[in-house]
Amino acid sequence: MSPVDVTEANVTGSIDLSSSVNETLSAVLEEQRVAYRADPVPDTATRYRDLTTLHRMISENVDAIVAAIDADYGGRSRNETLFTEVITSLDTLLSARRQLKAWMKTQSRSVDKLLFPGAKNRVIPQPLGVVGLIIPWNFPLNLAFCQLASVFAAGNRAMVKMSEHSSRLTALLVNLTPRYFGRDKLAFFAETGGVGEMFSRLPLDLLMFTGSGTTGRKVMASAAANLTPVILELGGKAPAVIDPDYPLEKAVERILYVKQLNAGQICTNVDYVFVHRSQRDAFVRLATQWAEKHIPDILSQDYTALIDDRSYERIAATVADAELHGATVINCTGQPPEPGPRKYPVTLVLDTTEAMEIRKRETFGPLLMVLDYESPEEVVDYVNARDRPLALYPFSNAPKQQQYYIDRIMSGGVTVNDALLHVAQHDLPFGGVGASGMGHYHGYDGFLACSKLRPVFYQASFSGMRYLAPPYGRLADKALGFLLKRKMKR
Numbered sequence: 001m002s003p004v005d006v007t008e009a010n011v012t013g014s015i016d017l018s019s020s021v022n023e024t025l026s027a028v029l030e031e032q033r034v035a036y037r038a039d040p041v042p043d044t045a046t047r048y049r050d051l052t053t054l055h056r057m058i059s060e061n062v063d064a065i066v067a068a069i070d071a072d073y074g075g076r077s078r079n080e081t082l083f084t085e086v087i088t089s090l091d092t093l094l095s096a097r098r099q100l101k102a103w104m105k106t107q108s109r110s111v112d113k114l115l116f117p118g119a120k121n122r123v124i125p126q127p128l129g130v131v132g133l134i135i136p137w138n139f140p141l142n143l144a145f146c147q148l149a150s151v152f153a154a155g156n157r158a159m160v161k162m163s164e165h166s167s168r169l170t171a172l173l174v175n176l177t178p179r180y181f182g183r184d185k186l187a188f189f190a191e192t193g194g195v196g197e198m199f200s201r202l203p204l205d206l207l208m209f210t211g212s213g214t215t216g217r218k219v220m221a222s223a224a225a226n227l228t229p230v231i232l233e234l235g236g237k238a239p240a241v242i243d244p245d246y247p248l249e250k251a252v253e254r255i256l257y258v259k260q261l262n263a264g265q266i267c268t269n270v271d272y273v274f275v276h277r278s279q280r281d282a283f284v285r286l287a288t289q290w291a292e293k294h295i296p297d298i299l300s301q302d303y304t305a306l307i308d309d310r311s312y313e314r315i316a317a318t319v320a321d322a323e324l325h326g327a328t329v330i331n332c333t334g335q336p337p338e339p340g341p342r343k344y345p346v347t348l349v350l351d352t353t354e355a356m357e358i359r360k361r362e363t364f365g366p367l368l369m370v371l372d373y374e375s376p377e378e379v380v381d382y383v384n385a386r387d388r389p390l391a392l393y394p395f396s397n398a399p400k401q402q403q404y405y406i407d408r409i410m411s412g413g414v415t416v417n418d419a420l421l422h423v424a425q426h427d428l429p430f431g432g433v434g435a436s437g438m439g440h441y442h443g444y445d446g447f448l449a450c451s452k453l454r455p456v457f458y459q460a461s462f463s464g465m466r467y468l469a470p471p472y473g474r475l476a477d478k479a480l481g482f483l484l485k486r487k488m489k490r
Helices: 021-038 044-059 062-073 078-104 140-153 164-179 195-199 213-224 248-264 277-294 309-324 376-384 399-408 443-449 464-468 474-488
Strands: 107-109 120-127 130-134 157-161 186-189 206-210 230-233 238-242 270-276 328-331 347-350 367-373 391-395 451-458
Touching: 021 130, 021 157, 021 186, 021 195, 044 062, 044 078, 044 140, 062 078, 062 140, 062 164, 078 140, 078 248, 078 443, 130 140, 130 195, 140 157, 140 164, 140 443, 157 195, 164 186, 206 213, 213 230, 238 248, 238 376, 248 270, 248 277, 248 367, 248 391, 270 277, 270 376, 277 328, 277 347, 277 367, 309 328, 309 347, 309 367, 367 376, 376 399, 391 399, 443 451, 464 474
Parallel strands: 130 157, 130 206, 157 186, 206 230, 238 270, 238 391, 270 367, 347 367
Antiparallel strands: 107 120, 120 451, 328 347
16 A cells, blocks of 8 residues: 555545534444444454554555644644654554453452352453544644554544644645544544534443643533543643752753753643752853754754744743743744744753743643742642642652652652653553543543443353342351451451
């Protein structure tokens, strides 16, 4: 099968949503439901084949995918797309395929042999049915296919609603999908004609949403009308804290790397960093040196653009608001912002106050707020006074100090002595807590999230329940007395 050129990714053959969005969505949902009922528990070979087909869908069209994402961004680093989207997605699918048999095994559970002699308890993971995915623009391939790995490993079918900012990638996927899957297995939808709002109202068996907290609340409210369970990954202001005994240059290198990655447009990115007061000036100096070396030209194709003019204007306005209220702003690269190509340099913002916009919302861009501190208690108190973040990044070589922050600051996930990397681990669940989200996916946890864990009790040929049936007499009294005495033993 030959790769599809990005220029071919037009709306030809795509699902027509212009006449009646709701009818089209409902029709596809019904097709997938009918197919699910005809084969409610696909065998291992079918699921293995589906995961393999997803893998082929990416690997046979890498150049077209990279070009489409680059076009959607108006300038996205090819290396970043290959690493964070293509390679990560392929690896996730391979990992799921390797572990599929183990995940699908029926689980044996204990049974009270005194009450139920000869009986068995089992837990059987079975497909939920049709799963809906609402995918954002920042890592559209990664998030779509990593979630699809969980969905297909669990034996489900999928409807995927893409972002309006991923129009070229969406058009490509819409054109590609029929070559690999029937519409009763997988269907992609563009954000046109009110698809997003109607999509979340569908009576799906599970809905997975990645995006802002504001939109997440609306999605959850819409899903509630059908009692559709949801997994929400919502982001937030993720903090890092650098122990003064940790090598500062190493911490700066790792934090600045993720801050420039995708121009900071990552929900789990370091939003702000706590630096010990004695090291504040050294942090600024090292950060500037790192940026000057590794981002010599923000107009280079190695440095990703902000997704649209609105995002660029929001970042610029956040910096202007901070300066207006007395913050210290340091452009790490020394290069001016470029509104035309929407390139904004990595920028440190210090001396902030609660009146500033940068304190109030996730920056989702190449801005890094720097807060200084004297004691770990200050860090804990500050973070805990706000919404629970999606991620926490403590930098310390002291196990007790690491555990202090892990125990006292609740977050969705943690990477110790680096940032973002817990998200890339297949055998770690990924998800938020509180305002940063609910539910998990990735690896086995994703398989479980997309499955119904059906408890099944197998009664033995003989059952003692017959002796406890009314009318109650001496035999029932003796049996219950015996059981009570046994259960009251400590």
